[in-house]
Amino acid sequence: MILSSPDPAADPHVAAALLRLQRTSYAREAVLVGDERISPLLEDEIGLTAWRGRWLMAWDGVQLVGAIAWWETDDAVEIHRVMVSTSAMRRGIASTLLSRVLASASGRPVAAATGRANQPAVALYAKHGFRAESDEQIPPGIWITRFRHAA
Template sequence: MILSSPDPAADPYLAAALLRLQRTSYAMEAALIGDDRIPPLQEDEIGLTAWRGRWVTAWDGVRLVGAIAWWESVDVVEIQKVMVSPSAMRRGIASTLLGRVLEAASSRPVVAATGRANAPAVSLYGKHGFRAQGDEQVPPGIWITRFRHAA
């Protein structure tokens, strides 16, 4: 697995590949939670490239198999997206990507959210020391669990 830290706005090929990965990965979450209104499934390439956070991507040769996106402030790091290709699951890709964000966070807390019924993601965050902070309904009918990893 090769990791890189690209800027999708600077590379149209990468932006298109990320959007394909995002749609296939989040379609699985939508199936788990029983609702396809989750924001990553509504995003287009313009929205993806306009977002100005940080990315780490995982490649198997020339095939994009995973990505994580986050933004940072002085006080906190917030994970926005974790994506793994369905054909590459159960290979530790999400754990590797999450580890990169935890390293980048240094002494800052890291927060994340996922669908409450997304058992694989809930398990991933728990495995890496995140603690559930509570559930929230956003939008109505879609429940997420918010997580925090103390510095």
């Protein structure tokens, strides 16, 4: 596995690969939560490349198999999305990506959220020391759990 931090807005190949990965990864979450109104499933390439946070991507040769996106401020880090190719699950890719972000947080608290019924993601966050803080509906009918990793 090779890790890199390309800017999807600067490379159309990366943007297209990332959008494919996002759609397949979040289609799986939609099945788990029982609703297809998950915002990453509705996003197009323009919306994806307009997002200006940081990215870390995992590659198996030339195939994109995982990615994590996050925001950073002086006081906190917020994970925006984590995705792994369905063909590459159970290989530790999400854990590797999440561990890298946690290591770069430099003592700042890290926030994340996932569908409440997405048990693989809930277990991933728990494994890495995140604690559930709250549940809310966004949009109505889709429950998410918000997590925090203390500094």
